[in-house]
Amino acid sequence: MVPSCASAPVILALETATTCGSLALVAEDRCLAEYSLNASSSHSRRLLSGIDWLLAQCELSWPQIGAIAVGLGPGSFTGLRIALSTAKGLCMATGKPLLGVGTLDGLAGQFPYSSLPICPVVDARKNEIYTALYRCNAQGLPEKTTGPMVIRPERLQEFITTPTLLVGDGLPLYGRMLKELLGESALLAPQEICFARAATIGSLAWGLFRQGSFLNPATAVPIYVRASDAELQFGEKKAQR
Structure with a gap:
């Protein structure tokens, strides 16, 4: 059984920018547990079930979660949107602060x-x-x-x-x-x-947590670096008018 960390807050981290995604619970000095998944076929329901599994394995509940961290990309546009929308929804529902770490x-x-x-x-x-x-x-x-x-x-x-x-x-x-x-x-x-890990995202997020460098769940966006195909097509159509 993974020891719980009831005396200190724990960061829940999500990373689905690449095909091998993961979730992790990270205390200030160690990773308590990590859950890997095929991010190319993931959706918010799978992420939520994975989070429930992690919490159960570590005998933790939501009051013990201090913040939610998410890998912001760049990477798969779909994966980034799913992870960030899930993290934002959880922050709004639970009142936990949101932290963002670049996937690179x-x-x-x-x-x-x-x-x-x-x-x-x-x-x-x-x-x-x-x-x-x-x-x-x-x-x-x-x-x-x-x-x-x-x-x-x-x-x-x-x-x-x-x-x-x-x-x-x-x-x-x-x-x-x-x-x-x-x-x-x-x-x-x-x-x-060779894949970004939620455990590392969570570990790096601890520095942001100490600084109070939180994102606004209402306005946070991924790091795309490049426009999506849909945005490029829209730009081309607009230029042709």
């Missing part, structure tokens, strides 16, 4: 105290990737130095000139090509840790 930040956050630059590579479809560059500060937390941006993967040559840790769900698609282009500068993370 979450991927980089899986490598605290890294001596190497970190480059998340998230599949953006259309032969493009969402990416950014990070370096860890004195506290071991990755800080963004470039990005976020959506580019063709081969353009990483313009930004990576020294050994850099690459991580993300774009590696199964573009890892071999990037290795050929970047040579020894491309250090590919193992596939099993």
